[in-house]
Structure formats: structure tokens, C-alpha cells
Amino acid sequence: MCKIEVENLYKLFGEHASHAINDMKKGMGKEEIMKKHGVAVGLDNVSFSVKEGEILVVMGLSGSGKSTLIRCLNRLIEPTEGSVLVDGQDITKFNKDQLRELRSKKFGMVFQRFALFPHKSVIENAAYGLEVQNVPKDERLKKAADALELVGLKGWEEYYPENLSGGMQQRVGLARALAVEPDILLMDEAFSALDPLIKREMQDELLALQARVNKTIVFITHDLDEALKLGDRIVLMKDGRVVQIGEPEEILTNPANMYVEKFVENVDLSKVLTVSSVMMKPFAVTYPKDGPKSALLKMKEAGISSVMVVNRERQFIGIVHVRDVRKAAELNHKTLEEVLDRDVVTVLPDENISSLFTEEKFPIAVVDEKGVLKGAVVRGSLLSALSSEGGIGNG
Amino acid sequence: MDSIPKFPLGDIIEKFIDFTTEHFSVFTRAISDITETALEHLIDGMLFFHPLVFIAIVGMVLFKFSGRKIAIGSVAGLLFILNLGLWDATISTLALVLSATLVSVSMGVPLGIMAALYKPFNRVLMPLLDFMQTMPAFVYLIPAIPFFGLGPVSAIFTTVIFAMPPSIRLTCLGISQVPSELIEAADAFGSTKKQKLFKLQLPLAMPTIMAGVNQTIMLALSMVVIAAMIGAGGLGGEVWRAIQRLWMGRGFEAGIAVVIIAMILDRVTQKTASKKK
Numbered sequence A: 001m002c003k004i005e006v007e008n009l010y011k012l013f014g015e016h017a018s019h020a021i022n023d024m025k026k027g028m029g030k031e032e033i034m035k036k037h038g039v040a041v042g043l044d045n046v047s048f049s050v051k052e053g054e055i056l057v058v059m060g061l062s063g064s065g066k067s068t069l070i071r072c073l074n075r076l077i078e079p080t081e082g083s084v085l086v087d088g089q090d091i092t093k094f095n096k097d098q099l100r101e102l103r104s105k106k107f108g109m110v111f112q113r114f115a116l117f118p119h120k121s122v123i124e125n126a127a128y129g130l131e132v133q134n135v136p137k138d139e140r141l142k143k144a145a146d147a148l149e150l151v152g153l154k155g156w157e158e159y160y161p162e163n164l165s166g167g168m169q170q171r172v173g174l175a176r177a178l179a180v181e182p183d184i185l186l187m188d189e190a191f192s193a194l195d196p197l198i199k200r201e202m203q204d205e206l207l208a209l210q211a212r213v214n215k216t217i218v219f220i221t222h223d224l225d226e227a228l229k230l231g232d233r234i235v236l237m238k239d240g241r242v243v244q245i246g247e248p249e250e251i252l253t254n255p256a257n258m259y260v261e262k263f264v265e266n267v268d269l270s271k272v273l274t275v276s277s278v279m280m281k282p283f284a285v286t287y288p289k290d291g292p293k294s295a296l297l298k299m300k301e302a303g304i305s306s307v308m309v310v311n312r313e314r315q316f317i318g319i320v321h322v323r324d325v326r327k328a329a330e331l332n333h334k335t336l337e338e339v340l341d342r343d344v345v346t347v348l349p350d351e352n353i354s355s356l357f358t359e360e361k362f363p364i365a366v367v368d369e370k371g372v373l374k375g376a377v378v379r380g381s382l383l384s385a386l387s388s389e390g391g392i393g394n395g
Numbered sequence B: 001m002d003s004i005p006k007f008p009l010g011d012i013i014e015k016f017i018d019f020t021t022e023h024f025s026v027f028t029r030a031i032s033d034i035t036e037t038a039l040e041h042l043i044d045g046m047l048f049f050h051p052l053v054f055i056a057i058v059g060m061v062l063f064k065f066s067g068r069k070i071a072i073g074s075v076a077g078l079l080f081i082l083n084l085g086l087w088d089a090t091i092s093t094l095a096l097v098l099s100a101t102l103v104s105v106s107m108g109v110p111l112g113i114m115a116a117l118y119k120p121f122n123r124v125l126m127p128l129l130d131f132m133q134t135m136p137a138f139v140y141l142i143p144a145i146p147f148f149g150l151g152p153v154s155a156i157f158t159t160v161i162f163a164m165p166p167s168i169r170l171t172c173l174g175i176s177q178v179p180s181e182l183i184e185a186a187d188a189f190g191s192t193k194k195q196k197l198f199k200l201q202l203p204l205a206m207p208t209i210m211a212g213v214n215q216t217i218m219l220a221l222s223m224v225v226i227a228a229m230i231g232a233g234g235l236g237g238e239v240w241r242a243i244q245r246l247w248m249g250r251g252f253e254a255g256i257a258v259v260i261i262a263m264i265l266d267r268v269t270q271k272t273a274s275k276k277k
């Protein structure tokens, strides 16, 4: 289900917006509009949707309209034209009171430079959203304390923001947004001001947190690595327009145009490609009941020297190698039990392939959470995937 | 040159003031009477205590809220004034200055808030403030008298007009200086205008507003001699009498008493301003 739907959204900054918008619709670009009308283009016909429970990352260079876009979602910036549907309601038609209700109940916002209130303690900051909803003091402090615990700030309640490090301040920012128990989190470059180590830590924690609270998150960044790490889907923006929308791998392996290519060319692919993109279909599988003879036959047909073994539920059990199977056949064993190698590395399909390079033993079995065999990674496919994907950037 | 007649600015203003006094003086005189009675009660109240008791109370209050140094300095200063025999005059000046400050602040702060929040109002108010501050303060004495009569109320009126601008300006400045990111954050959580003002803008502007209050007090004090010309009495009256009779020593004694009061009020308000931060 779609939590937010943005349709044909325009935002122009300046006095003669109405003239300019017609030219924009005819396809005039940002610079031309500026020259002709003296109007700054924030958003140019932006449409996309955010699904319930996903992390949607909006990515683009500085000035591409990301902040404008996220602020149009709760109308901190008034869109010039177009509609924004939240839970099916067009919020561009909301009056003041409806808008305040929407902002205070549905959205929680986290800002790039934290925007904490310096005269309020950590817990008072976290409780702010509830305070303006006139939630009784005891209740709001309790909820704020819960939110602070959630972001790992238990024990810091009575401190003031100025006494906290950047990372901790942003945790307060996150707690302030979470305390109102919003459906949607809006995060505008929330981690961009943090130094790299802290940033990575916060990203991991956001993902862990998301697994628990399962919000709909719109996350803004100019950092592709961050986008790929956090995003279920990514919206790529340039000059106020949407250039591509897709899952991280789609954007990497299938960039919509030169602009996206340029963006992705510097990405370390091994960091972002997942196992499922380099794995092969498991060639031949044999049930433990299958005897050595039939296993040999299948290996011969497929032209491989080892084969994965699964049970009736297709759960991975181990591997057998052709040499051992032949011996077992000569010894007239009825099953593969004796020659089964259970000491095989397994990975999940959405794991990062960078962890595989250090493995000595191939093939590696790819299994899902239930242990069901999904594929196999051999050394060759790993390397070839890398070299062919690596070619994207050179185009 | 004779063909261009003088623009009758003075006549117009005079007519205007005549007209307003004629129609409103009943009203303003009533205000004047009430204020004068209130002021007398205030002074009587402050004089009710023996000076030493009063000084002791002031010392203890300041010790609690402003620290030891300021408390000791203030007590010493007040004892010195008592020793000079200027106690009653000092109390009456203090009452006048504090009333004028109270009026200035209670009008100036709301005006400053409005100026910060409504741009058109700001555009009208700021030139008016420039006018109020650059017009020689003596000039305000003239219309004050027909409205409020000779005496302390006219003095308060003049002092208020002269001393109010910093309260307005610095309140406006303090509120405008609240970072827009914080305002945005408050908006993002659905704050009303009133909530933003009381939970965010005023608390953050408080040190600046207090600096404005401090300046208002200092300006009010600087008016005491001028106010004495229309019968305000107090330390200003002492100075004024000394000027007229060329009592140099007496004039300086009263002047020093004003300085002592100024220093006490300045330190106390500055301390509160910085403590709020």
C-alpha cells in the first residue's frame, strides 16, 4: 500500500512563478527558467510514491531539490502545483488546523543540523512534539524517556544539547521524532553532518531500529553509499527532476542515463552488490536418499565436479565431490551419507558479496532464512560479475 | 525669499496639542491623579521601613539572586547615600525610575514581539523609534504638562517615551535572531504561533530582552534631572536645585547618588541577563 503519493509536484521560488510554470511544462530547464523569469526551480514535475514500511531514499547533488521535496511532504514549503497524498488524503488542500494535526501526529522530522532546542534538556527536547500536542507532563516525559532509550541515550535525559557530541545530538533529534509515534519519518540529510565512523554507526542503528519499529521513512542524502545501504528504493534527482527510481541494484546495474552513470561510477561495487546478483542457480541437487550412482550421473550431465545436497524440503544439507561419490559408488554405498561434506559456508541472498572474497572454499551455498537452497556462488562467477559490473562506470 | 511663507509646523503642532488637551485632558488628568496616588503609596511603602532595614533586605535579596560581590557593593553604596542624607530623595527617584521602567517594559516587550512577527508593523515602528530617540528629550516635557500637569506623572510619561525604544528594539532583535532552523523544527512538530512564541522565541530571546531592559533602566535614570524640571523631585530635584543656587558640593553629592543607583541597577540586571542564558 502507498503511504505517500506525490503527483506532478512543482515548486518555484520567486514572484513570477505562474508564468514560469508554463515554460517548465514545455520542457524548459532550470537554468533557462532562471535566466528568463528570474525564478528558482525547486521541483520540476516530481512524481513518486512511498510504500508503507519502506525506506525511500531521495538522492541527488546539492541544489537538486531534495530538501524542497521533503518539505513539500509536510508543507513546510508550499508546493506551487501538484498534489501530495498521505494515506490517500490530498494534504495540499488541508487547512491550517488539519495541517498542524497532520504534522504533529503523522510525521516526525529529523534535520541535518539537528535543530535541537538549546534551552531545553535532552528529555524536554524529546518530549517537544508531545508538549505541543498538550499531552500531560508525566505521560510525555515517559514516552520521551522510552524514545531516548530506543536510540541508546538512557542516562542522558537531564543533559543539555550543547554538552552532547554530534552523533548523540542527532540521536536526540531522532528520539524527538520517534516520541510522537509517527507513521512517517522524514530525515533530511540526517547523518550528513556526522563524521564517517559515527555516520556508519548511525546508519546501522537506523536499520536495526527500523526492523523493530517499522516506520515509513523518507531519507534524504547526497551520498550514494548511504543511499545504497539504507534504501529499499532510491529516487535520484537532478535539477529538481526525478532521473530514476528503483531498487539500489537496479540503479547500479541499469542506470537510466549518463547522469546516473556518472553518479554510480565511483561506487565500490563489491560493497553494494549482493550475493543474489552473483549467484548461479544450484545446478544439480540430490536428496540424501539418492544414491551415489544417480549423483554421479547428474554431475556428469551438468559437467560439474561437486553438487549440493538438499532434503525433501529443499533445505541445504551439504555438498558432495565427484571423487568421493565415485569411491562410494565403487564401494556400493546406498546413500551419500558417508561422503557428505556438511562443513560448507552458507550465506543469505541479500548479503554483501565483499565478505565472500576471503573465503577459501567454493562453492558457497546461498540459503534463505529457512535454510532453503537458493543458489550457489563459485569463484568464477564472483569474479566475472565484478568485472562486468565494473564496466558500467566507463560507458 | 519673502514670497515663500514659513511652513507653519509649529502652529500645526500647537493646534493639535491644544485640541487634544481640550478634549482628552479630563481623561489624562484622571490617569495622572491615579498614577500619582499609586506612586505616593509606593514611595510611602518603601519609606515605611527604617533605611537600615531596607538596605538589609536589599542586601539579602541580592545575595541570593545576584551573588556576594554585587550584594556587598550595593549595601555599601546605599549606606553611603544614607550617610549623605539623600535617602528620601533616592527612594523617590528609585520609585520613579522603576515605575517608568515597568511601564516601558510592559509596553515595549509586546511591541517588540509584534514588530518581530509582523513585518509591516516593523516598517512603521522603526522610523518612529528613531524619531523618539533623536528628538531632544526636553521637547517631550512640553506636551506632558498640559496632559498630566506638573509633577511626577509627567516625568514618568516623558521618561517612558525616552526610555522605551531599547526595550522594543532588543526584544525585536532577540526574537528575529532565533535560528530559522529551530522555528522550522517547531513548525514540523505542529506548533501553533503561540507555542512557538512562548516555548521557543521568548526563552531564546530572553538574554537580549534583558539587555534591552537594562538599557531602558539606564535611560530612565539619565532622565532624572530633566524630569526634575517639571517637578519630579528626588535626586534629580536635588541636582536641579543645586544648579540653580550654585551649590557645587550638594550637586555632586546628589550626582554621585545617581551614579550609585545606576551601578546597582546595571549590575543586577546584567547579572540576570547573563544568568538566563
Ligand SMILES: Nc1ncnc2c1ncn2[C@@H]1O[C@H](COP(=O)(O)OP(=O)(O)O)[C@@H](O)[C@H]1O
Binding pocket: A013, A014, A040, A041, A042, A060, A061, A062, A063, A064, A065, A066, A067, A068, A069
Ligand atoms: N527559499 C528559497 N528561495 C529561493 N530559492 C530556493 C529556496 N530554497 C531552495 N531554493 C533553490 O531550490 C533549489 C533546490 O534547493 P534544495 O531543495 O535546498 O536542494 P538540496 O536540498 O538538494 O541541496 C536550489 O537551486 C536552491 O537555490
Ligand SMILES: [Mg+2]
Binding pocket: A066, A067, A068, A189
Ligand atoms: Mg538540502
